[in-house]
Amino acid sequence: MLELTIDSLAHGGNGVARTEGGYVLFVAGGVPGDRVKAEVGKAKRAYAEARVVEVVEPSPDRIAPVADHPGAPWQVMPYAKQLEVKAEQVEDALRRIGKLDGFEIEPIVPAEQEWRYRNKFEFSFGSGPEGELVCGFHAPGRWNDIVPMDDCMLASEKVNELRRQVLKFCNGLMPWDRRDQRGFLRNLVIREGRMTGQTQVRLITSPGKLDVDGFIDAVDCDGLWWTQTADLGETTTGGETTLLAGAPQLVDKINTLDFLISPEAFFQTNTEMAHKLYDVALEYAGLRGHEKVFDLYSGIGTIALTLATRARHVTGLEIVAPAVADAIANAKLNDIQNANFYAGDARLALRDLVEAEGKPDLAVIDPPRAGLSAKIVRRIVDAAPSRIVYVSCNPTTLAPNAAQLVEAGYQLKKVRPVDMFPQTPHIECVALLEAGPDGVKNPDRD
Numbered sequence: 245m246l247e248l249t250i251d252s253l254a255h256g257g258n259g260v261a262r263t264e265g266g267y268v269l270f271v272a273g274g275v276p277g278d279r280v281k282a283e284v285g286k287a288k289r290a291y292a293e294a295r296v297v298e299v300v301e302p303s304p305d306r307i308a309p310v311a312d313h314p315g316a317p318w319q320v321m322p323y324a325k326q327l328e329v330k331a332e333q334v335e336d337a338l339r340r341i342g343k344l345d346g347f348e349i350e351p352i353v354p355a356e357q358e359w360r361y362r363n364k365f366e367f368s369f370g371s372g373p374e375g376e377l378v379c380g381f382h383a384p385g386r387w388n389d390i391v392p393m394d395d396c397m398l399a400s401e402k403v404n405e406l407r408r409q410v411l412k413f414c415n416g417l418m419p420w421d422r423r424d425q426r427g428f429l430r431n432l433v434i435r436e437g438r439m440t441g442q443t444q445v446r447l448i449t450s451p452g453k454l455d456v457d458g459f460i461d462a463v464d465c466d467g468l469w470w471t472q473t474a475d476l477g478e479t480t481t482g483g484e485t486t487l488l489a490g491a492p493q494l495v496d497k498i499n500t501l502d503f504l505i506s507p508e509a510f511f512q513t514n515t516e517m518a519h520k521l522y523d524v525a526l527e528y529a530g531l532r533g534h535e536k537v538f539d540l541y542s543g544i545g546t547i548a549l550t551l552a553t554r555a556r557h558v559t560g561l562e563i564v565a566p567a568v569a570d571a572i573a574n575a576k577l578n579d580i581q582n583a584n585f586y587a588g589d590a591r592l593a594l595r596d597l598v599e600a601e602g603k604p605d606l607a608v609i610d611p612p613r614a615g616l617s618a619k620i621v622r623r624i625v626d627a628a629p630s631r632i633v634y635v636s637c638n639p640t641t642l643a644p645n646a647a648q649l650v651e652a653g654y655q656l657k658k659v660r661p662v663d664m665f666p667q668t669p670h671i672e673c674v675a676l677l678e679a680g681p682d683g684v685k686n687p688d689r690d
């Protein structure tokens with residue numbers, strides 16, 4: 245156990261402290277200004293991980309938590325402070341990791357709701373202290389323990405009620421034991437159409453028997469699914485998925501557009517803020533109507549269809565086939581005729597896309613947290629869009645990607661952070677890059 249002072253917050257959300265000798269510790273649960281007693285976990289030569297066991301002297305910024313919630317670690321700071329740290333972290337990633345300058349950081353867009361804003365939850369089943377069935381989230385750092393949750397403060401009352409209905413129905417069934425890798429009940433995925441009030445429920449189990457009629461009667465939702473998987477890992481993807489009752493897709497709305505969402509497809513988890521995020525993307529796109537646009541990592545077509553009414557043509561590229569089918573259906577649903585969508589891996593398909601459709605004027609890029617590989621960045625440079633709007637959920641991967649684009653001749657113009665995830669360290673941002681006066685070219689060929 246060490247007594248430490250927390251100096252700052254690292255990317256990812258942990259507090260940063262240093263011993264007198266300058267050794268760095270990343271301390272889970274620490275707020276800058278706290279004096280804490282911390283238990284040290286994994287230790288490496290350059291740094292160690294630790295966890296707050298006791299706050300000896302609280303930081304002036306520390307506030308009492310609202311809810312016992314492992315998914316809301318930053319609730320111990322006022323929301324204004326969370327926003328300040330997030331804006332600083334975006335700037336820090338670009339300057340320090342990307343070694344970039346000459347760009348404008350615009351004021352962060354705050355979230356509309358500080359609590360109960362999420363539209364999707366992946367709960368886990370487990371056993372409580374008395375051996376009772378529980379359905380909640382993994383306890384921080386403890387992969388086998390599930391924290392039961394009656395009122396999840398990131399969820400609407402409707403979602404909480406659905407979780408209670410499923411839990412009541414499942415009483416008596418065996419939860420998955422992550423140590424023994426045995427048991428039946430694994431996860432519960434609940435999605436809510438925040439603008440339509442629709443709900444989608446998917447139970448994930450090991451292969452086995454389920455009282456399907458009883459399950460349908462017990463759960464009051466618009467689409468009920470059952471996935472059976474023999475996978476030993478903790479995952480909600482894969483397996484065999486069957487629609488038990490209701491509609492195969494959830495319907496939600498962003499701005500004036502309607503979207504069908506299949507269970508396997510990505511949809512921004514904060515619907516109200518997705519509207520604001522796409523408004524920033526639209527503004528940065530600066531479309532005048534003549535442009536050919538590529539939307540790489542297009543999901544169910546939300547950004548592509550938001551831009552389509554202002555562009556000549558939009559093409560989406562996405563790896564998850566049901567999401568591509570949703571995107572095609574969504575274009576039809578919204579009567580948008582100048583958008584098409586392809587299923588493919590952006591790493592492999594971009595060259596073919598340029599051959600089939602010609603070079604784009606604008607590329608919108610919205611990859612997963614891992615960002616883009618150096619190779620895909622080179623493919624984007626080969627496609628030579630004069631503008632790039634990069635929507636990122638991880639500034640530490642945006643930074644090296646933006647640096648590579650700058651090296652190829654783009655200029656990073658501006659970045660606007662958007663807070664989609666209050667009470668958590670996660671931060672979204674939109675960056676605008678424009679081709680410089682000498683054009684763009686990969687410095688080295690592959």
Ligand SMILES: C[S@@+](CC[C@H](N)C(=O)[O-])C[C@H]1O[C@@H](n2cnc3c(N)ncnc32)[C@H](O)[C@@H]1O
Pocket residue numbers: 509510511512540541542543544545546547561562563564567588589590591610611612637
């Ligand atoms: C952050 S989401 C963005 C989706 C969409 N732009 C939106 O706002 O809803 C990233 C998307 O990239 C897709 N994806 C992941 N890897 C991919 C790849 N190698 N090629 C194409 N799409 C990929 C995911 O399935 C997901 O739909």
